[in-house]
Amino acid sequence: MSISTSGPRLRRTGAAAAAVLALAGLAACSTDSTTPAASATTSATDDAPAAFPTTIDHAFGATTIEAQPTRVAAISWANQDSAIALGVVPVAMPFASYGGDENGYLPWTLAGLEALGEERPELFSDTDGIPFEDVAGLTPEVILGTYSGITQEEYDQLTKIAPTVAYPEDAWGADWKDQLTYTGQALGKTAEAETLRADIEQQLADVVAGAPEIQGKTFAYLSFSSADPSSVFYYTVEDSRVEFVESLGLESSPKIVELSEGNEEFFGTLSAEVVDEIDADIVFAYVDSAEHLEAVKADPLLGSIPAIKNDAVVMLDDPTFILSTSAPSPLSIPWAIDQYVPLIQDAAANIK
Incomplete structure (x- = not known):
């Protein structure tokens, strides 16, 4: 299967949108949650x-x-x-x-x-x-x-x-x-x-009750491309992955709410020059790998996003885990939440 490095992660058009992530082949996550x-x-x-x-x-x-x-x-x-x-x-x-x-x-x-x-x-x-x-x-x-x-x-x-x-x-x-x-x-x-x-x-x-420190924190779901660092994709408030995070007690950042208005797609594009306007406490970041995230942090423009600068980031680079949270289902949610929340808690600990 060919994986594209361009466009938003999990572009959901055509044939189940199977090929849009440029991600490292990391081992699938595991959990003891009962399905x-x-x-x-x-x-x-x-x-x-x-x-x-x-x-x-x-x-x-x-x-x-x-x-x-x-x-x-x-x-x-x-x-x-x-x-x-x-x-x-x-x-x-x-x-x-x-x-x-x-x-x-x-x-x-x-x-x-x-x-x-x-x-x-x-x-x-x-x-x-x-x-x-x-x-x-x-x-x-x-x-x-x-x-x-x-x-x-x-x-x-x-x-x-x-x-x-x-x-x-x-x-x-x-x-x-x-x-x-x-x-x-x-x-x-x-x-x-x-x-x-x-x-x-x-x-x-x-x-949610066990993670009071993340309640009410604002977030933005973003996708970074190693092939085109000048563009950043954001996911709208109507997207299922965003709604899943909101169900954990977080809130979409005001800028994402603003950008979502009138956007009939599940995602939108930001130029790197304006990404510092993403006023979120935490960024959920689709990246190719941990090395790619470090490159994002080092980039003069991308690194200016407040949450990126603070390292208040939930890194998403594993295909299996990404799918469990990007297309949440009655089976994937119990599988994912015990892994997802600790990642969010770690990011929240770096909010400044």
Whole structure:
């Protein structure tokens, strides 16, 4: 797989946006956090069939699912995680070419599958776009694309295969709660989805309560390119990775809030000459490596960002960990939070 060094990290367009990070191949992070799927039911509830037919509104209209599906296909990042967390093993899901292991699984997804037994999905490559024929060949009864950037044309093609659930409003705009809600409705597992959401929210609340020193601190999510040091990318307040940090008690910096107004994309570009206007206590920094971060700090312009100057930085250079926090899902959040919060605490200790 070719990794580009240009553009914002995790550019979420086209084929699940698999290739946009220029990152060192560091070992995947590990954690003892229990995945929600370990306690999720593996069969439909007794009253689940009564939930059908069900109609789900989304960006491309409405999708009606006539009966409880047993064959579920997931496209793009994260969609499989909600199904697995609710006890359903998809018949098809993307090969995780970014951040995954040699078999194409992300660690939290694999843990969720292992908790459900021996069954495994068919993995397909979406590097060059959705493989419609491959998906169709697995005869799914519903296709999950709540967290995706599919176009109207792609949606129309998918609906010829099976009822397809797209994102609520904006491409790549569904947070983990939306993903869980839509998937729960599509699978006839609304009650389980609500219970799981409450469990994850409690986990987040417990983490927040244990880290009072980061509460109310302002932050900016930035991406630095070694190929083009003159440009810096920021992520808007509508982006899922930003919303995840806010769920930990931090607040987007006023400058990021200002820049986000009227920006319909999930990211924007800053010239290096104005980066010192990023008035954040902490910077979350996508970089290629620790050496790249040192080069950013030494740069006369980039190093003038107050949080960079103070070394109040959460360095993000590991593909697996990046994906767990950039595309947060009901499985990746419990996997990530015990690692994420200490990194934020370390950065907060350097605020001046």
